[in-house]
Amino acid sequence: MTNGREPARGSGRFVLAVLGVALVALFLVLGTWQVQRRAWKLDLIAKVEARRDAAPIPAPRTAGPDDVYTRVFAQGRFLHDRTVLTQAVTVHGPGFWVVTPLRTPGFVLLVNRGFVAARTGYARPDGIIRVTGLIRMTEPGGGFLRTNDPAANRWYSRDVAAIAAAKQLGPVAQYFIDASGPTIPGGPIPGLTQTTFPNSHLSYALTWYTLALMSAVGTVIAIRRGHR
Structure with missing residues (x-):
């Protein structure tokens, strides 16, 4: 005689597994996105520093986003x-x-x-x-x-x-x-352009990847306990 609780438990474990996999996938995507953002930020910082410290050129008639800084x-x-x-x-x-x-x-x-x-x-x-x-x-x-x-x-x-x-x-x-x-007596105060940018993307990426690992481990433990 089949226990009616077994299908319910099996269904519950399946739902738990799906939710766990979804959470792991979400955290992995967010972590990878932060890695990509970090690469973009490092490239931006390098470009800004190089342009900021270069010898000035004549101001062009037109300029686009690639000419910023x-x-x-x-x-x-x-x-x-x-x-x-x-x-x-x-x-x-x-x-x-x-x-x-x-x-x-x-x-x-x-x-x-x-x-x-x-x-x-x-x-x-x-x-x-x-x-x-x-x-x-x-x-x-x-x-x-x-x-x-x-x-x-x-x-x-x-x-x-x-x-x-x-x-x-x-x-x-x-x-x-x-x-x-030039700086002129009486102001205004020039040279206040923000050319430094915060770069915390690595710590964010590690946080998301840690949450992905914790979610995976937690899901496995929960499923095993439910099976027992």
């Missing part, structure tokens, strides 16, 4: 009357990025001159200025949960196209540069 220089006159201030939080506290168009012989280029704590009181140099800095890509839309409001002159990101339209700059380079120099 390339060190460039440009020479021209600042259009101070068309400056925008975008909200920023830095090691110096909350304040603003001073983004000023630079009219060069070939085109207009937006320059993030650096950080100021207040909207007024920073230097506005005249004449021909040579600026050195790092290429950055446009930041369309706004900041976290905040949308740029050109009509009210409130800016939360360095949106090149929107700034160019609001300030009637005409055709501009579709990127901006974070100035690293």
